[in-house]
Amino acid sequence: xxxxxxxxxxxxxxxxxxxxxxxxxxxxxxxxxxxxxxxxxxxxxxxxxxxxxxxxxxxxxxxxxxxxxxxxxxxxxxxxxxxxxxxxxxxxxxxxxxxxxxxxxxxxxxxxxxxxxxx
Numbered sequence: 746x747x748x749x750x751x752x753x754x755x756x757x758x759x760x761x762x763x764x765x766x767x768x769x770x771x772x773x774x775x776x777x778x779x780x781x782x783x784x785x786x787x788x789x790x791x792x793x794x795x796x797x798x799x800x801x802x803x804x805x806x807x808x809x810x811x812x813x814x815x816x817x818x819x820x821x822x823x824x825x826x827x828x829x830x831x832x833x834x835x836x837x838x839x840x841x842x843x844x845x846x847x848x849x850x851x852x853x854x855x856x857x858x859x860x861x862x863x864x
Contacts (some may be wrong), residue, residue: 750817753826756845756852760799761810761849768770772796777851784857808832814840822846823855 752775759771772792776782781790782798789798815827826843829837839859846854 748850749819749824751822752847752850752852753813753817753845756855757811757813757828760802763803768799769796770848772799775852777848777853780852780854782855783859784843784855785859798821809838822848 752755755771755775759768759775762768762771765773772795776792776795779791780795782788782795786799787801809830809832811828811830814829817824817826819825823846824843825842827840827842829840831837840861841857841859843855843857845852845856
């Protein structure tokens, strides 16, 4: 489970990394080349498309960061975990749960769901 938790934490790190080179490195190490990502706000296939999605979220929510808010629950090649997006000095603006499929130490597919906005 430790390797999977590290993979999920690297996934969160990729969403928070603002340096383009470091973000690209995290994406390459975290996602399979043909990985898919889908949530209510968008979808993409492949590392480049996922990188574009991450950049778009960072541009839309400057000064905000993601953090994992639950343990990683896993079985077989699937896992789930909760997260939230918040400014450094404020309450979360959105919470969610992501379901992932993983193989060979990288994510193959991510499906995200948003929970109602925090009060």
